[in-house]
Amino acid sequence: MDYRFSDRVLALKPSVIREILKNSSDPDVIPFSAGNPAPEAFPAREIAQISQAILHEHPIAALQYSITEGHPPLRQTVSAYMRAHHQIGRENDDILITSGAQQVMQLACKVLCNENDVVICETPSCIGSLNTFRSSKARLRGVAVEEDGMDMQALEQALKEEPNARLIYTIPNFQNPTGVTMSLAKRQKMYRLAKQYNVMILEDNPYGDLRISGSPVPAVKSFDEDGIVIYAGSFSKVISPGLRVGFSIAPKPVTQKMVVCKQADDVHTNILAQMICNAFINDYDYSGHLEHLRTVYRRRVQLTTDLINRYLAPYGITYHKAEGGLFLWCTLPKQADMQEFCRRSAEKKVCVVPGNAFLVDESAPCQSFRLNFSTPTLEQIEKGVAILAETAAQMLR
Amino acid sequence: MDYRFSDRVLALKPSVIREILKNSSDPDVIPFSAGNPAPEAFPAREIAQISQAILHEHPIAALQYSITEGHPPLRQTVSAYMRAHHQIGRENDDILITSGAQQVMQLACKVLCNENDVVICETPSCIGSLNTFRSSKARLRGVAVEEDGMDMQALEQALKEEPNARLIYTIPNFQNPTGVTMSLAKRQKMYRLAKQYNVMILEDNPYGDLRISGSPVPAVKSFDEDGIVIYAGSFSKVISPGLRVGFSIAPKPVTQKMVVCKQADDVHTNILAQMICNAFINDYDYSGHLEHLRTVYRRRVQLTTDLINRYLAPYGITYHKAEGGLFLWCTLPKQADMQEFCRRSAEKKVCVVPGNAFLVDESAPCQSFRLNFSTPTLEQIEKGVAILAETAAQMLR
Numbered sequence: 001m002d003y004r005f006s007d008r009v010l011a012l013k014p015s016v017i018r019e020i021l022k023n024s025s026d027p028d029v030i031p032f033s034a035g036n037p038a039p040e041a042f043p044a045r046e047i048a049q050i051s052q053a054i055l056h057e058h059p060i061a062a063l064q065y066s067i068t069e070g071h072p073p074l075r076q077t078v079s080a081y082m083r084a085h086h087q088i089g090r091e092n093d094d095i096l097i098t099s100g101a102q103q104v105m106q107l108a109c110k111v112l113c114n115e116n117d118v119v120i121c122e123t124p125s126c127i128g129s130l131n132t133f134r135s136s137k138a139r140l141r142g143v144a145v146e147e148d149g150m151d152m153q154a155l156e157q158a159l160k161e162e163p164n165a166r167l168i169y170t171i172p173n174f175q176n177p178t179g180v181t182m183s184l185a186k187r188q189k190m191y192r193l194a195k196q197y198n199v200m201i202l203e204d205n206p207y208g209d210l211r212i213s214g215s216p217v218p219a220v221k222s223f224d225e226d227g228i229v230i231y232a233g234s235f236s237k238v239i240s241p242g243l244r245v246g247f248s249i250a251p252k253p254v255t256q257k258m259v260v261c262k263q264a265d266d267v268h269t270n271i272l273a274q275m276i277c278n279a280f281i282n283d284y285d286y287s288g289h290l291e292h293l294r295t296v297y298r299r300r301v302q303l304t305t306d307l308i309n310r311y312l313a314p315y316g317i318t319y320h321k322a323e324g325g326l327f328l329w330c331t332l333p334k335q336a337d338m339q340e341f342c343r344r345s346a347e348k349k350v351c352v353v354p355g356n357a358f359l360v361d362e363s364a365p366c367q368s369f370r371l372n373f374s375t376p377t378l379e380q381i382e383k384g385v386a387i388l389a390e391t392a393a394q395m396l397r
Numbered sequence: 398m399d400y401r402f403s404d405r406v407l408a409l410k411p412s413v414i415r416e417i418l419k420n421s422s423d424p425d426v427i428p429f430s431a432g433n434p435a436p437e438a439f440p441a442r443e444i445a446q447i448s449q450a451i452l453h454e455h456p457i458a459a460l461q462y463s464i465t466e467g468h469p470p471l472r473q474t475v476s477a478y479m480r481a482h483h484q485i486g487r488e489n490d491d492i493l494i495t496s497g498a499q500q501v502m503q504l505a506c507k508v509l510c511n512e513n514d515v516v517i518c519e520t521p522s523c524i525g526s527l528n529t530f531r532s533s534k535a536r537l538r539g540v541a542v543e544e545d546g547m548d549m550q551a552l553e554q555a556l557k558e559e560p561n562a563r564l565i566y567t568i569p570n571f572q573n574p575t576g577v578t579m580s581l582a583k584r585q586k587m588y589r590l591a592k593q594y595n596v597m598i599l600e601d602n603p604y605g606d607l608r609i610s611g612s613p614v615p616a617v618k619s620f621d622e623d624g625i626v627i628y629a630g631s632f633s634k635v636i637s638p639g640l641r642v643g644f645s646i647a648p649k650p651v652t653q654k655m656v657v658c659k660q661a662d663d664v665h666t667n668i669l670a671q672m673i674c675n676a677f678i679n680d681y682d683y684s685g686h687l688e689h690l691r692t693v694y695r696r697r698v699q700l701t702t703d704l705i706n707r708y709l710a711p712y713g714i715t716y717h718k719a720e721g722g723l724f725l726w727c728t729l730p731k732q733a734d735m736q737e738f739c740r741r742s743a744e745k746k747v748c749v750v751p752g753n754a755f756l757v758d759e760s761a762p763c764q765s766f767r768l769n770f771s772t773p774t775l776e777q778i779e780k781g782v783a784i785l786a787e788t789a790a791q792m793l794r
Contacts, residue, residue: 059439
């Protein structure tokens with residue numbers, strides 16, 4: 001048969017990372033390319049206990065159809081938690097539980113953007129989200145990421161030039177891939193600009209609880225008195241990504257439309273997983289668990305940056321000193337061929353992600369690559385950096 | 398803020414059924430409007446055992462990120478099962494595990510239909526699927542459902558008149574809402590027409606294993622030597638809907654595009670749920686379980702149709718004698734006001750779904766309502782039919 005595909009998928013390519021991952025199930029590969037939580041980050045024993053209790057005490061509730069909005073006790077838990085800890089949520093906001101936070105990006109774009117409408121994005125940014133917007137046939141307009149977050153002059157320029165801009169997409173904490181945290185001043189400026197130009201902000205915060213140094217910066221959603229911010233939260237990095245549970249907190253009219261779309265997309269999110277998240281937050285030491293995660297990742301960042309300083313810095317490779325998250329954004333010296341560096345390292349079974357994969361325009365020049373420190377073991381991190389240093393020695397002398 | 402929504406969601410309404418369901422958490426309501434498996438249909442004890450084993454033996458695998466295509470052992474299990482039991486799957490086909498079967502409809506439409514392309518549907522048909530197509534801004538063209546399935550003359554007419562038709566959507570077994578099963582001759586004719594007009598078939602079969610009388614009819618996908626059929630399967634009705642696990646079996650080029658879209662939509666389906674389904678099919682008496690379900694539903698159909706014959710037939714209310722599935726499609730006499738019948742019954746806390754909700758054009762005349770016999774208890778079924786008879790006595794004398 002002559003398969004004719006829709007225009008929206010013709011341009012869409014599989015995520016470079018997922019493709020790399022698929023080929024890196026080889027246990028000999030050192031997966032600096034992934035974004036998986038560390039094995040020691042999973043509350044596996046607690047989840048086993050919780051599941052057993054749920055499936056003995058409420059089996060039908062856990063296994064039956066439910067409402068699209070999400071398991072009501074989890075919605076209440078998230079609502080109370082986000083108000084108490086992050087000053088997020090106003091009278092006019094509502095919560096939707098989603099099948100991972102990525103679904104928030106998909107739904108937000110679906111309800112707000114017609115084809116060819118514009119999503120203003122940080123560039124580089126999360127590949128998954130960029131592909132979500134692309135798959136709705138939104139047009140992407142990139143705004144550069146500086147040391148303290150989005151370039152605000154470029155953002156204002158974009159808002160002026162794009163009358164069909166419908167969303168500003170940002171990861172303000174430990175941005176994927178750069179690790180950059182947006183300053184408070186820039187968050188406030190972005191909020192004012194969004195309000196002025198009548199464009200909604202989509203604030204994606206999967207890593208916010210994984211701060212390992214410095215002081216927390218208030219969420220953009222915490223100043224949202226005007227109902228212009230859609231906040232995307234996730235349990236993937238703090239409980240389990242395999243469970244696929246995320247949530248949005250957004251103005252009620254927007255949430256209502258997202259609910260109708262989610263009904264049509266996947267009816268509702270897995271109920272057992274929602275009940276597990278709810279019980280873990282309420283019945284266990286959730287803040288102790290988050291502190292444990294910070295300890296795990298602090299140790300990994302420390303090791304990784306020590307090794308980079310020792311073995312890669314001498315070749316002129318630099319990195320952004322992230323205060324949290326799961327990634328280090330490393331940059332090769334000007335004259336170096338970044339793609340070739342990644343390719344040669346991959347041949348030695350050390351996988352990092354070429355930075356241009358994260359760009360709005362993937363063909364733009366890029367000297368950086370993304371290095372994840374949560375997936376490999378500590379031994380793999382040591383071995384992996386040594387192999388990157390080998391590649392550097394071959395190419396950068 | 399002035400919220401401007403995309404054209405694709407402006408026209409979309411919440412599913413009538415889900416809205417009814419939301420308001421019918423009232424335990425006094427008799428939920429003939431739902432589509433939930435009966436409580437005694439859940440293999441709850443087995444799922445509790447399986448979950449415990451998985452979370453003790455393979456906790457990290459169950460909780461970590463995985464690949465979009467689905468948990469590889471489950472894909473193998475489904476592949477082997479569908480070949481052995483249904484002659485489904487050829488060299489050129491591939492399996493994708495989805496977050497419920499509804500996601501198959503969403504992905505198929507997303508990869509094949511541009512906005513304003515046409516999906517040819519049975520009318521009436523599953524509201525969830527119709528809304529999925531609407532939410533992608535596909536245009537629906539309805540083809541009437543006869544006693545033995547889609548009207549083939551009307552289908553051919555539609556194919557002639559709609560050069561932008563991209564999909565023929567059908568539920569060939571115990572169709573939702575009519576309960577109709579498409580005859581073998583019509584399945585073959587539909588296949589020939591689809592091939593002739595170069596339009597793919599989307600075969601949705603959530604109820605196929607719930608046959609309670611008559612003989613199985615081969616799946617349309619079982620004759621697919623040409624790679625023109627996308628088959629949607631579901632574990633919602635046979636294991637658990639809350640787990641949200643379904644699958645597609647489709648030609649490789651189509652599956653590849655669906656995978657890329659699913660990556661962008663929700664990354665992958667909950668892994669623990671995939672592992673539960675896989676273990677249940679392989680390690681337990683799956684065919685015995687299906688036989689148990691058939692016994693459960695046979696008893697419920699028998700009771701419900703006995704009651705309808707006794708209490709509603711005298712008022713001229715008829716129904717299609719379905720050979721399986723979860724629904725009875727009941728039709729009021731010509732002069733009766735169906736909407737009013739449903740409204741009055743709902744006031745007495747007996748909820749059925751007005752038939753026009755399932756139509757491609759919801760404003761078209763309709764004398765039928767859908768009555769579900771799997772959700773209410775046997776006592777509720779008795780009481781509910783008696784109350785429907787009360788409404789009939791008021792309105793149809």
